Amino acid sequence: MRYIRILVVILFIASLGIYGAARIRERASEDPTRPVITSDREELEISTFYEESDLLAGLTAEDERDGDLTDQIMAGNFSQFIEPGVCNLTYVVFDSSNQAETLTRRVRFIDYEAPKFTLTQPLVFAVGAENNARSYVHATDQIDGDISSMIKLLESNVDYRTAGDYTIQVEVSNSLGDTTQAELPVHIVEASRLSTDIHLTQYLIYVKQGTEFHPEDYIDYVEDMDGNQLDADSLSISSQVNTGEAGIYQVRYQTDGDTGRGETWLTVVVRE
The missing domain is CATH 2.60.40.10 (Immunoglobulins)
Incomplete structure (x- = not known):
């Protein structure tokens, strides 16, 4: 009995298909x-x-x-x-x-630019602190908006237990197939060098090749361990940025005053 019902259903579906095809031919002929x-x-x-x-x-x-x-x-x-x-x-x-x-x-x-990475905080960490530099990397795109969930970590040599300069290599693609890669510097430093907080307006920026770049424009404020704001003029700035050549560069901001030492880094991507 069950097989008879299945056969009836199959015949019914087939008849619908035949009817639909006939109607399409009829409409086309009209x-x-x-x-x-x-x-x-x-x-x-x-x-x-x-x-x-x-x-x-x-x-x-x-x-x-x-x-x-x-x-x-x-x-x-x-x-x-x-x-x-x-x-x-x-x-x-x-x-x-x-x-x-x-x-x-x-x-x-006409105004398209490839996807860009952003940082929610500088990739500067105290020795021994439990951290994951990748988690602070985000990405935006003109077509898709926030594509942070699409970021892939391709490579990392970071050792959070040992002071030094390291890198992570990340990649992201938008829905139209454009892929961006970047090798981002990561700095592991002694905790004593981070007793003063240097805040920047951004920690990763993109600059068009051949344009001017002024590292002091990205200083936001400086504060000590108790949250007291300090004079930002006391900062020393060391920049290796060459806007004449595409690449990834860094700017180092430091202070070494009576209230303590502090340092942070700005990553600068120069694009053609």
Whole structure:
């Protein structure tokens, strides 16, 4: 009896498929023409801060039976980048007979920049402290926003038990396939060198190659162990940044006054 019921269900589903195919053929025979999408440009240039309506600029759609279908055009998903900041986007429109037509054109993001890493605190730790430098690394992207969850730790030579200079190598990709890697410096220092806190406005910045860079612009404030603010003019600054050449550089900020010693680092990524 159970097999009879299964057979009945199979026959019912098959009959629905046959009926649906017949209806599609019938509708097609009633309306043999398909809609047409046209674009007045081969490549659409937009900002990464685009509105949905921006994606439809320069498009029109016509159908022999239904007339103007421009307001029925729908944008699909972006392809992976075919070159930095450039991808394909496919559009579709349906006529009243549910016949579809598609068009694909290039889209260029005129202000696109590759994903960037950020730091929630400097990668400077006291010897022996339980820490994980990777946990302070975040990432943002103009297309996807916060992509911190996509960060991969590729390599680390950090020994939190021994004072020294180390690195972690991280990588992140956005949804369009653009990947950024960085080798970020990590400093393990004696606790006595961190008795004064030097706060910066940022701990990892990106600078365009060839532009000016002033390390003092990133000082926020300095405070002692009791939370009393100190004169930031007492800081000594050592910068190795060369904005003429792309790369990852560091700026070291230090103080060694009566209230104690302190140091921190700013990581500077110079991009072309």
